[in-house]
Amino acid sequence: MSHPLIELDVAGSFVFALSGALAAVRARLDVFGVVVVATVTAIGGGVLRDVLLGLTPPNALRHWWYLAVPAAAAVLVFVWHPQVTRMLRPIVVLDGAGLGLFTVTGTRLALEQGLGATGACALGVLTGIGGGVIRDVLLREIPLVLRREIYALASAAGASLVVLGDRLDALNLAWQVGAAAVVFAVRVLAARRRWSAPTPRFPE
Amino acid sequence: MSHPLIELDVAGSFVFALSGALAAVRARLDVFGVVVVATVTAIGGGVLRDVLLGLTPPNALRHWWYLAVPAAAAVLVFVWHPQVTRMLRPIVVLDGAGLGLFTVTGTRLALEQGLGATGACALGVLTGIGGGVIRDVLLREIPLVLRREIYALASAAGASLVVLGDRLDALNLAWQVGAAAVVFAVRVLAARRRWSAPTPRFPE
Amino acid sequence: MSHPLIELDVAGSFVFALSGALAAVRARLDVFGVVVVATVTAIGGGVLRDVLLGLTPPNALRHWWYLAVPAAAAVLVFVWHPQVTRMLRPIVVLDGAGLGLFTVTGTRLALEQGLGATGACALGVLTGIGGGVIRDVLLREIPLVLRREIYALASAAGASLVVLGDRLDALNLAWQVGAAAVVFAVRVLAARRRWSAPTPRFPE
Numbered sequence: 293m294s295h296p297l298i299e300l301d302v303a304g305s306f307v308f309a310l311s312g313a314l315a316a317v318r319a320r321l322d323v324f325g326v327v328v329v330a331t332v333t334a335i336g337g338g339v340l341r342d343v344l345l346g347l348t349p350p351n352a353l354r355h356w357w358y359l360a361v362p363a364a365a366a367v368l369v370f371v372w373h374p375q376v377t378r379m380l381r382p383i384v385v386l387d388g389a390g391l392g393l394f395t396v397t398g399t400r401l402a403l404e405q406g407l408g409a410t411g412a413c414a415l416g417v418l419t420g421i422g423g424g425v426i427r428d429v430l431l432r433e434i435p436l437v438l439r440r441e442i443y444a445l446a447s448a449a450g451a452s453l454v455v456l457g458d459r460l461d462a463l464n465l466a467w468q469v470g471a472a473a474v475v476f477a478v479r480v481l482a483a484r485r486r487w488s489a490p491t492p493r494f495p496e
Numbered sequence: 497m498s499h500p501l502i503e504l505d506v507a508g509s510f511v512f513a514l515s516g517a518l519a520a521v522r523a524r525l526d527v528f529g530v531v532v533v534a535t536v537t538a539i540g541g542g543v544l545r546d547v548l549l550g551l552t553p554p555n556a557l558r559h560w561w562y563l564a565v566p567a568a569a570a571v572l573v574f575v576w577h578p579q580v581t582r583m584l585r586p587i588v589v590l591d592g593a594g595l596g597l598f599t600v601t602g603t604r605l606a607l608e609q610g611l612g613a614t615g616a617c618a619l620g621v622l623t624g625i626g627g628g629v630i631r632d633v634l635l636r637e638i639p640l641v642l643r644r645e646i647y648a649l650a651s652a653a654g655a656s657l658v659v660l661g662d663r664l665d666a667l668n669l670a671w672q673v674g675a676a677a678v679v680f681a682v683r684v685l686a687a688r689r690r691w692s693a694p695t696p697r698f699p700e
Numbered sequence: 701m702s703h704p705l706i707e708l709d710v711a712g713s714f715v716f717a718l719s720g721a722l723a724a725v726r727a728r729l730d731v732f733g734v735v736v737v738a739t740v741t742a743i744g745g746g747v748l749r750d751v752l753l754g755l756t757p758p759n760a761l762r763h764w765w766y767l768a769v770p771a772a773a774a775v776l777v778f779v780w781h782p783q784v785t786r787m788l789r790p791i792v793v794l795d796g797a798g799l800g801l802f803t804v805t806g807t808r809l810a811l812e813q814g815l816g817a818t819g820a821c822a823l824g825v826l827t828g829i830g831g832g833v834i835r836d837v838l839l840r841e842i843p844l845v846l847r848r849e850i851y852a853l854a855s856a857a858g859a860s861l862v863v864l865g866d867r868l869d870a871l872n873l874a875w876q877v878g879a880a881a882v883v884f885a886v887r888v889l890a891a892r893r894r895w896s897a898p899t900p901r902f903p904e
Contacts, residue, residue, distance in 0.1 A: 316846075322897040324853050325846045328829075331822075339752070344543070346552030348754030353810070353819035360818070370900055402557070410564070411557035414535075421532075425634070430833070430843060435634060438520075438529045445528050489526040492574055548747070550756030606761070614768070615761035618739075625736075629838070639838060642724075642733045649732050693730040696778055 297397050300468060301338060301351070302361060304393030308423045309334035309362035311386035313369035314376060319431050323370050329430060330366035331359065337394045337422035344415060345405050384483045387424055387436060388446075392475030395420035395447045396468045399454040409455045416451035417444060420475070442482035442489060450475035501601055504672060505542060505555070506565060508597030512627045513538035513566035515590035517573035518580060523635050527574055533634060534570035535563065541598040541626035548619060549609050588687045591628055591640060592650075596679030599624035599651045600672050603658040613659045620655035621648060624679070646686035646693060654679035705805055708876060709746060709759070710769060712801030716831045717742035717770035719794035721777035722784060727839050731778055737838060738774035739767065745802040745830035752823060753813050792891045795832055795844060796854075800883030803828035803855045804876050807862040817863045824859035825852060828883070850890035850897060858883035 312333025316326040335352035342350035352358040369376055376382055398419025402412035421437045421444065428435040437443045453471040457463040481487070516537025520530040539556035546554035556562040573580055580586055602623025606616035625641045625648065632639040641647045657675040661667040685691070720741025724734040743760035750758035760766040777784055784790055806827025810820035829845045829852065836843040845851045861879040865871040889895070 317900045319846075320899060321846055322899045324851070324897050326900070328845055328852045343547060343751060344553055344557065346550070346754070349752055349810075349813065349815060349819065349823075353752065353815055353823055356816060356818035359822050373900055374902070402553075405553065407553060407557055408560065410560035411553065414563050415553075415557055429633060429837060430846065432636070432840070432842065434636060437532055438523075438525055438634065443528070444532045489528050491524060491526045492521045492530070492577055494578070547751060548757055548761065550754070606757075609757065611757060611761055612764060614764035615757065618767050619757075619761055633837060636840070638840065641736055642727075642729055642838065647732070648736045693732050695728060695730045696725045696734070696781055698782070 297400060297468075298351075300393050300472065301397045302357060304390050304397065305334040305338070305352075305358060306361050306365055307386045307393070308337070308390035308427075309365035310369055310376070311383050311390060311424070312362075312427045313366040314373060314383055314386070315427055315431055315433075316366075317369060317373045323367075326370050327363055327366040329427060330369070331362040332430070333423045333427040334362035334365070335359075335423070336426040337390075337398070337419045337424075340422040341394075341398045341401060341415060341419040344418070345401060347401075347405075384436075385480055388476045388479035388483070389472075390423060391420045391443075391447055391479055392450055392472035394423065395450045395475050396454055396472045399451040400458075400463065400468065403455065403458050409459075412455055413448060413451040416454065417447045420447040420450075442478060442487055445489070446475045446478040446482065449478060501604060502555075504597050504676065505601045506561065508594050508601065509538040509542070509556075509562060510565050510569055511590045511597070512541070512594035512631075513569035514573055514580070515587050515594060515628070516566075516631045517570040518577060518587055518590070519631055519635055519637075520570075521573060521577045527571075530574050531567055531570040533631060534573070535566040536634070537627045537631040538566035538569070539563075539627070540630040541594075541602065541623045541628075544626040545598075545602045545605060545619060545623040548622070549605060551605075551609075588640075589684055592680045592683035592687070593676075594627060595624045595647075595651055595683055596654055596676035598627065599654045599679050600658055600676045603655040604662075604667065604672065607659065607662050613663075616659055617652060617655040620658065621651045624651040624654075646682060646691055649693070650679045650682035650686065653682060705808060706759075708801050708880065709805045710765065712798050712805065713742040713746070713760075713766060714769050714773055715794045715801070716745070716798035716835075717773035718777055718784070719791050719798060719832070720770075720835045721774040722781060722791055722794070723835055723839055723841075724774075725777060725781045731775075734778050735771055735774040737835060738777070739770040740838070741831045741835040742770035742773070743767075743831070744834040745798075745806065745827045745832075748830040749802075749806045749809060749823060749827040752826070753809060755809075755813075792844075793888055796884045796887035796891070797880075798831060799828045799851075799855055799887055800858055800880035802831065803858045803883050804862055804880045807859040808866075808871065808876065811863065811866050817867075820863055821856060821859040824862065825855045828855040828858075850886060850895055853897070854883045854886040854890065857886060 316329035399416030603620030724737035807824030
């Protein structure tokens with residue numbers, strides 16, 4: 293994996309690890325449970341991406357910092373969670389950042405491996421939502437992606453931007469960070485302002 | 497993947513997508529949540545099959561119709577769910593059809609990849625039950641496969657028929673559709689007539 | 701996979717199958733549900749290990765005894781569960797044995813495939829906890845790994861011992877069985893004596 297991609301990947305792992313650790317602290321897990329949830333949240337989306345693309349063993353198992361970063365984030369949150377929690381709705385913010393960063397690395401790696409536009413977008417969305425879904429299933433919460441807020445749509449928008457950048461031959465680091473920022477902004481604004489998509493109508 | 501197999505695969509995706517979308521509508525998810533659940537239900541079993549056989553990237557990411565079909569099914573159900581629901585126990589019927597079709601494609605592809613009879617049956621059952629299990633875990637319901645009705649047995653019967661057809665050198669399209677129909681019939685009859693397998697006995 | 705490894709692997713499948721079957725019996729599943737849960741608990745960790753290392757199709761699908769052993773264990777438990785249950789906290793004991801055996805095979809296979817110390821330990825822990833997590837998610841229980849008892853730590857200790865043995869060029873069968881026994885002993889003692897790791901502190 294080339295340089296800018298790995299930086300985005302490690303940044304995504306870090307924020308997802310914080311979100312996983314915070315959710316685990318709220319569920320009153322012990323320190324090792326917090327480390328486990330933080331780690332699988334951090335590496336889940338990337339491992340899914342690498343396995344689906346046949347790039348095994350996945351990056352997360354080949355470079356020790358993929359595991360050291362979540363462990364450090366978990367200990368950080370374990371000790372200072374009251375300070376972290378004081379920020380407004382921190383899990384949504386951290387999860388949104390991870391969603392953006394992993395959407396971008398997933399889509400870009402899928403394009404590099406020769407997938408078409410639809411497949412690359414789908415893999416980008418799976419990479420983006422994977423870690424958070426695993427975190428929520430382990431903690432027996434309804435996955436964020438299924439709650440009534442713009443979530444998969446934000447990720448799909450970012451994935452489409454990456455595909456567009458690739459087609460325009462403009463997919464440099466700035467474009468990728470921009471695409472991740474779009475995902476983040478759409479997701480966090482939707483959560484703050486409670487934007488919601490239409491729900492099914494039931495006859496009286 | 498050769499021609500008849502891909503047709504059964506897309507048909508299985510379509511019915512599993514309908515079942516996923518209907519379950520998501522009942523859980524009052526928004527339109528994007530319905531699309532996500534429909535898609536992972538539709539492609540889950542096939543992706544699991546391809547990853548376990550080392551055929552990466554999975555078919556579902558290489559052909560856009562694997563993703564377009566579930567999306568279309570999701571929108572269809574989102575708009576017309578009262579009409580779809582009017583049919584008797586539609587999730588069981590659609591799930592049974594998906595179970596049959598994916599059991600057949602999973603078993604056949606495993607045989608083509610050189611697995612033995614036991615391994616091919618096991619992979620067929622995993623392919624058949626995979627999508628539905630993911631749907632039920634995401635929606636926090638008890639997986640259909642674990643409820644007290646004939647489910648895994650129906651899938652195992654169909655997988656055995658595919659292996660038998662292969663050993664007899666008779667595995668044409670008609671045989672495969674027949675095996676899928678057997679799974680469907682056993683499953684739906686069991687659900688309608690509440691056939692059940694023995695449950696454990698507990699001493700007084 | 702060389703000889704001693706496969707023996708540990710089959711032994712691990714057997715004890716995990718017993719733990720899965722017992723949990724399924726307690727959840728009042730029927731006989732086929734018991735076989736399904738026992739089988740995925742037994743092969744889950746090993747399949748995850750093989751897929752992550754790119755060794756597809758996984759061992760569990762290539763050798764029929766990987767599937768026959770869990771099926772036999774499931775039937776055994778289905779019929780004689782009162783006798784099995786009479787042992788003290790049998791799920792914890794069986795789960796601890798499976799945790800130890802799979803931690804060892806996962807770590808060793810990862811080292812053979814060229815992963816570094818950190819990656820091999822992580823893969824060993826994932827292999828160890830994988831089957832039990834799948835069992836608990838399917839039965840909608842809080843995964844054992846997240847409860848307030850030493851679990852992931854026991855597995856990590858065993859994985860480190862395997863890496864140490866490899867570095868000392870002393871990784872024979874006795875060393876591996878010893879490492880599995882350490883995991884088992886730490887895990888079962890922690891559960892019996894209710895040892896617990898620190899939990900997060902919340903300000904008043």
